[in-house]
Amino acid sequence: MTAPLTLISHHLCPYVQRAATALHEKGIPFERAFIDLANKPDWFLQISPLGKVPLLRIPQEEGEAILFESTVICEYLEETQGGAKLHPADxxxxxxxxxxxxxxxxxxxxxxxxxxxxxxxxxxxxxxxxxxxxxxxxxxxxxxxxxxxxxxxxxxxxxxxxxxxxxxxxxxxxxxxxxxxxxxxxxxxxxxxxxxxxxxxxxxxxxxxxxxxxxxxxxxxxxxxxxx
Structure with a gap:
């Protein structure tokens, strides 16, 4: 069984909410991992080039891929996942x-x-x-x-x-x-x-x-x- 996607989040971040909404709209199973942006853990800084949320952890056959920036995450979901289309076709x-x-x-x-x-x-x-x-x-x-x-x-x-x-x-x-x-x-x-x-x-x-x-x-x- 493929591991679910993980959305690394902050409770108030509106950019995280964009990605979470897109995931829910498409019916994609995912997990949430919340961090404190005032006290960023080392593991987070190692995988977040900008030190910001959201991040999307995508399991791979070997290891995982990390996407950062909400617009990039939403575009990736639109291009690779089924469910409702969130961009116009034209x-x-x-x-x-x-x-x-x-x-x-x-x-x-x-x-x-x-x-x-x-x-x-x-x-x-x-x-x-x-x-x-x-x-x-x-x-x-x-x-x-x-x-x-x-x-x-x-x-x-x-x-x-x-x-x-x-x-x-x-x-x-x-x-x-x-x-x-x-x-x-x-x-x-x-x-x-x-x-x-x-x-x-x-x-x-x-x-x-x-x-x-x-x-x-x-x-x-x-x-x-x-x-x-």
Missing amino acids: PLTRARHRGWIEFGSSVLADLWVYETTQDGETLEAKRNTLKTKFSTVEAELGDGPYFAGADFSLVDAVFAPIFRYFDVFDSIAEHGIFDGLPRVSAWRKALAARPSVKAAVTDDYAERLMAFLRKHDAALLKTGKIAA
């Missing part, structure tokens, strides 16, 4: 999807600052940046429920972890980022209900994210409904 549409995946990565870069900054002015600036970027997405979306319509794609797997942040942020502050964006809001709701998206994180995700915000003394915690 080359031009597929290329456009890859562009929107990169756009999703740029949103994550803004989110990192938004959630970790201790400065109120920076927080507000990033809030406006995020609202502008989601307005750009609003103009691209159709009738849904997913990015490209009825079929779930890798673009959906990229944006699902983004929206998951806001499930926690919504309990902290009235940020207004999705105000006036009905298609984005409907997309967010559809992704939250998707089984593969739910399975991409552990049940204590929200608690872990709140602990992360407190550890960083995030300005976000000082703006709204609950006390840090």
